[in-house]
Amino acid sequence: MSELALAEATRRPAPRPAIVDAAADVTTMIGRSLRLSLRSVDGMITALALPIMLMLMFVYLFGGALRTGIAYVDYVVPGVLLVCAGFGAATTAVTVSSDLTTGVIDRFRSMDVSGAALITGHVVASVARNLVSTALVVAVALAIGFRPSAGVSGWLAAVGVLALFVLALSWLSATIGIIAGSPEAANGFTFFVSFLAYPSSAFVPIDTMPSWLRGFARDQPVNTVVETTRATLTGGPVGSVAWHAVLWSLGIIAASVSASGVLFNRRG
Amino acid sequence: MTTDLAIEAVGLAKSYGSTSVLDHFDLRVPRGGVFALLGPNGAGKTTTVRILATLTRADAGRIRVAGHDVGTQRREVRRRISLTGQYAALDEAQTGEENLRMMGRLLHLAPRLARRRAAELLERFDLTDAGRRRVETYSGGMRRRLDLAAGLVGEPEIIFLDEPTTGLDPRSRAAMWEIVAELATGGRTVFLTTQYLDEADRLADRIAVVDGGRVVADGTAAQLKEQVGGRRLDVALAATAGPEAFATVVRRLGPRAVTADPARRTVGIATDGTAAHVRALLDEIDAGRDRVAHFDVHTTTLDDVFLALTARPAPAEVRPIATENPIATEKRSEHV
Structure with missing residues (x-):
């Protein structure tokens, strides 16, 4: 390869508007994160197998002992969907944190790739991973007797609320991943998020909980999303809780997007 | 600019x-x-x-x-x-x-x-x-x-x-x-x-x-080598001279000693390689003419430069040896 040919091929293209370049970077980074996700075999197995095991455990091991007014499988599937989505999204903290410990980030920085592009790549890959695992959980749930009464609009609403929440949690997790000193520390966050599903109506009705806990359990973000998903799928009254779910998600997204930008630039 | x-x-x-x-x-x-x-x-x-x-x-x-x-x-x-x-x-x-x-x-x-x-x-x-x-x-x-x-x-x-x-x-x-x-x-x-x-x-x-x-x-590799003298004189003391005698020699040479190997009783000193300078150094080290076993003059390597510039006899702040080396100062002025 002659020097001349190299030089000819590498003339930088004429400057485009910054927004076009930024959008191109985001696309490139989404492609990167999706490819890396697909190739992380153990990551994919965890993302797919764990939710299904969790659901089977609740339905068959605990389901017999729990009285919820409706068939437990119908009661618990929305909760399981959320736990899975929450767990899957929270692992973004680990992927971002370990990504930041690799040398490739320095190269991105020195190439002027923005933190926003990098994080967006991780977040979009996370949402894609979770949509796949959610679809799988729903398929297995239908196979073991989950019979939702929702029509097309109900399903769309449920998927929309879940996807929005996954997006919010993924972005929050990415932000945590930037702050965390190590992937191990980031991993702790995954447990915290998974834990939030327990003081909620995901597995047992809230009125069976001690009274001092009920207020928190009812208003915390995970519960609002669980209730909305359950109501849209089982045809129950949706009410204002859906708005709470959407507002929580949008709030978390807004806070995380701005915080992650600042934190990424400050790090390193 | x-x-x-x-x-x-x-x-x-x-x-x-x-x-x-x-x-x-x-x-x-x-x-x-x-x-x-x-x-x-x-x-x-x-x-x-x-x-x-x-x-x-x-x-x-x-x-x-x-x-x-x-x-x-x-x-x-x-x-x-x-x-x-x-x-x-x-x-x-x-x-x-x-x-x-x-x-x-x-x-x-x-x-x-x-x-x-x-x-x-x-x-x-x-x-x-x-x-x-x-x-x-x-x-x-x-x-x-x-x-x-x-x-x-x-x-x-x-x-x-x-x-x-x-x-x-x-x-x-x-x-x-x-x-x-x-x-x-x-x-x-x-x-x-x-x-x-x-x-x-x-x-x-x-x-x-x-x-x-x-x-x-x-500077260039050649310039750096000349900063510590174009050549290096390695002097090995006789076995009869104890470790204390060696330490005394090294101490007296001060920053001019660019290397010191007590195990082999050998000290390396920057020199321009002229007979007069080598003779003067030998006389300085061994006035009684009974301590030096043998010596060796060779072209400075970048190793010598590195050791001379970064060696630290004590943890306290030490000036780079080259700036205090009379030969180096002389040589450098020729270059400027």
């Missing part, structure tokens, strides 16, 4: 907490050729590279890289440089080709051009066959080559290489040297850090020796 400098840093300072890494660090790197920053571990080499490559902000100092201010014109600087660090900056789970194409896309080359550029670089670095394999299957030498290729996807004016051969086996190291020498053509500047003297000696047109966070000497 002069335009014949690729890099100019004046009064650079950086500390982490209360630990000062760089202090009063001045550097001028001419455009074109290979420039080596030579120093022991912990001398501040990596911090310097990170600051020059816009990854870390300096606490103080004025720095221009490729004609632009690193503090206020980061984007302009970033467009003109590439950095290849100590650890391969690549995605392990992507293939070599995918990594290079990704870099092309991030430089906003059209997809077709990015693909062509990746193929060219793979060929140039003898990685065409490996291009379709994931990086995790590569050997250390292949990784470094791919890493270097990734830094060349754009057309950088200045290529920063942070310890490009650390951890490589001798054959990969020799291959890397060839590549580096080739890079510094067509007006491009290669700025590399190294702790290996032979690497600097072999590759660099100019060398700056860094120690304790500041540049203690710079």
Whole structure:
């Protein structure tokens, strides 16, 4: 390869508007994160197998002992969907944190790739991973007797609320991943998020909980999303809780997007 | 501001907490050729590279890289440089080709051009066959080559290489040297850090020796060697002279002793190699003419320079030996 040919091929293209370049970077980074996700075999197995095991455990091991007014499988599937989505999204903290410990980030920085592009790549890959695992959980749930009464609009609403929440949690997790000193520390966050599903109506009705806990359990973000998903799928009254779910998600997204930008630039 | 400098840093300072890494660090790197920053571990080499490559902000100092201010014109600087660090900056789970194409896309080359550029670089670095394999299957030498290729996807004016051969086996190291020498053509500047003297000696047109966070000497390899005297006199004391006698000799020589090996009772002293100077030194060391067993005069290596400039007899702050060396001062004045 002659020097001349190299030089000819590498003339930088004429400057485009910054927004076009930024959008191109985001696309490139989404492609990167999706490819890396697909190739992380153990990551994919965890993302797919764990939710299904969790659901089977609740339905068959605990389901017999729990009285919820409706068939437990119908009661618990929305909760399981959320736990899975929450767990899957929270692992973004680990992927971002370990990504930041690799040398490739320095190269991105020195190439002027923005933190926003990098994080967006991780977040979009996370949402894609979770949509796949959610679809799988729903398929297995239908196979073991989950019979939702929702029509097309109900399903769309449920998927929309879940996807929005996954997006919010993924972005929050990415932000945590930037702050965390190590992937191990980031991993702790995954447990915290998974834990939030327990003081909620995901597995047992809230009125069976001690009274001092009920207020928190009812208003915390995970519960609002669980209730909305359950109501849209089982045809129950949706009410204002859906708005709470959407507002929580949008709030978390807004806070995380701005915080992650600042934190990424400050790090390193 | 002069335009014949690729890099100019004046009064650079950086500390982490209360630990000062760089202090009063001045550097001028001419455009074109290979420039080596030579120093022991912990001398501040990596911090310097990170600051020059816009990854870390300096606490103080004025720095221009490729004609632009690193503090206020980061984007302009970033467009003109590439950095290849100590650890391969690549995605392990992507293939070599995918990594290079990704870099092309991030430089906003059209997809077709990015693909062509990746193929060219793979060929140039003898990685065409490996291009379709994931990086995790590569050997250390292949990784470094791919890493270097990734830094060349754009057309950088200045290529920063942070310890490009650390951890490589001798054959990969020799291959890397060839590549580096080739890079510094067509007006491009290669700025590399190294702790290996032979690497600097072999590759660099100019060398700056860094120690304790500041540049203690710079110039061509030949100039540096002359700073500690063109030659070195190695004097071995007789076995009858005990360790105390040896210590006394070394102490009396002070900073002129560039090496001291108590086990072999040998001390190395900078000299211009003239009979008069060698005789004077021998008389000074051994007035009674019964202590010196044998001596040896040889051409100074970069090793001697390095030891002379970075050796620290005591943890207290010590001036670089060269500046106090009468021969060095004399020699240097000839050059100025």
